[in-house]
Amino acid sequence: MSPLLRVLQDEVQIVALSFLGIVYVLKLLWIFRFPHRTERTFAAGSARAGVQSSLMNVLMPWQMESTRSDPVFYVQFALFHAGVLAAIALSFIVPYAPGLLVGHGVRPVMLATLIAALMIGLGRLARRIRRPGLRLISTPDDYLSLVLTIVFFATAALLLAAPADWGEGPAIAFFALTALFLVYVPFSKVCHYLYYPFTRIFLGHTLGHRGVVARRARVDAEGI
């Protein structure tokens, strides 16, 4: 292994990951600086049940009209995110547990997932460019984040699929891109997963507290 690849897949990744972690922590501290409204009403339901249901929403496509009426979109969403997980996992497996890629069918499953995610990513890009409504709301960051993710999938797939005689090229491309990605992510829309728990918890808390979800039977009988 060349010194470049060794540094790239180890020290550089650790530095980039630490940077990402630090920015995330700062962002979390920042969001907690904003005031949070005190709830002063009697509950008609259970805020906890609301939060649970809201957070589980992602696993229940039938709960939302948008995913219920377009199951293909939901499957694409699941595969796309599975691709992200696979690519991230690869960035740890290759330097620290390469044995996992030998046997057990891990390599072909990861490769299939990454290729599917890559195709879906390209489809998403086409959709974003084609649909006027999406085009209008898209910012350069939306395109850049998507293109970076697509290239991330492509290099990860290449790393898994490339024959040995291709040398270190695919690995260098993958780890260089991973490092770049890690530095860009906290400033891009890719870090939506950092906010996801907040929005879902706030929404679920309201729906649960008000009894839209898990309403207490006693409420209608006795009033609250």
Add this chain to the structure above:
Amino acid sequence: MRPEEDRVDIDRILSLPLETGSQEKAAGQSLPSVGRGDLMTYDAAQNNPGRFADLVRRKLNRSLVASLEACVHCGLCADSCHYALARPDDPRMVPAYKADQVRRMYKRIVGWTGRLVPGLVHAKRPASDEDLNRLKNVVFGTCSACRRCTMNCPMGVENAAIVRFARGILADLGIVPEGVFNVSRDQWESGNQMGVSEQDYLETIDWVKEELQAETGDPSIDLPVDVEGCDFMYTINPREVKFDPRSLANAAKIFKLAGESWTLPRWGWDQTNFGLFSGDDRLGGFVARNAYEAAERLKAKRIVISECGHGYRSTRWEGYNWAGYDQKLPTESVVVTIQRYIREGRITVDPSRNPDPVTFHDSCNIARSGDLIAQPRWVLRRVCSDFREMHPNGRENYCCTGGSGLLSMAEYRPLRLEVARIKAEQLKATGAKVLCTMCHNCIDGLNDVVKHYRLDMKVVQVMDLVAGALVAPE
């Protein structure tokens, strides 16, 4: 259905100018609310974009920041908004686009990336009052704050809360539609949305009482005012005093049959709350507090809210938070009260007295932002013989199109009626002859839809059907 003739020019809507005639008049009359700084008026000499930025920083809260940050621009919300569905070729109707008009300012003023590399995320401060006026037209004119898009957003982004946030800041700058200013003025000045004076209020109550006594032949039937120690204090919509006293009469009749001890308050009777629509939490807190303090003063055991979507949401849920007032008394919709009467056998109803097919429209403020979906249906199934659901319904129902104060903003009416095509199609598919809702605001919004799209439907409230099904005791 009406043909395509009503296509609105959206550029014209987005460039509608700021009308300040009412504001100048109010300032000229030295209205107390203006003098106290409660009701804000527009001042062109001020640095309004700068004040806007200050207010953004001051008024943000954690859930708003999360919603402003979390949107991934997936565009799924376009499939759930009646504006976007009715104008599928108009990208400016996409909920995320509307929220983005606020988001881009937030990003430039507060956001991390937006301050570092504004072009990357389309971050942009308002540069002039003209920009703020355009924002006014977006947030007041192209969204009924129904929250349907939130229910269909994978991220749970609260577009309506973002819209309301911007409305509130614009209200602080006096950059609001005339209708919003006028209703806010009336509510600040008189304590109720329609500027009903105490004398008019009391006289209408007397008149309703006399009519009811004559109609029922029962001289003991009463609409008590300011009686202490009752089982509940009844709060109403000023529309019931000004335009629709029938619903007040229905309530009095039902309460009498149920043997209820109840009272109206002399002050603090308005359960509606324009603060919800204008985004002004101070107005919201002022109006809600009036009702809570009235109930406390009268030592009522609970507060009952007549049929009104935004009034219910404001009085039952948001008002306590706006007013910084810890809830002390059970606070419920009159539909829940009626449900209890029927369940306990305190009133008897006969569904055959309402034989026409009835469908139910869920008010957004009750079904998505409140908590009552099963309860009105429980009652309706007992007071009419042919109840049919519209689809979608409950949490997923479409707005009546008149939500968020749009009924008071005449300039946006053509767009509202154009996008009402979605609602009209939904209503027509039920085949119902009676369209029931539990909201005075929805009544007006739906009547507009019914008239505009020439639907053969009568719009009523739950209490109308309950009153029609009442069986008087032997």
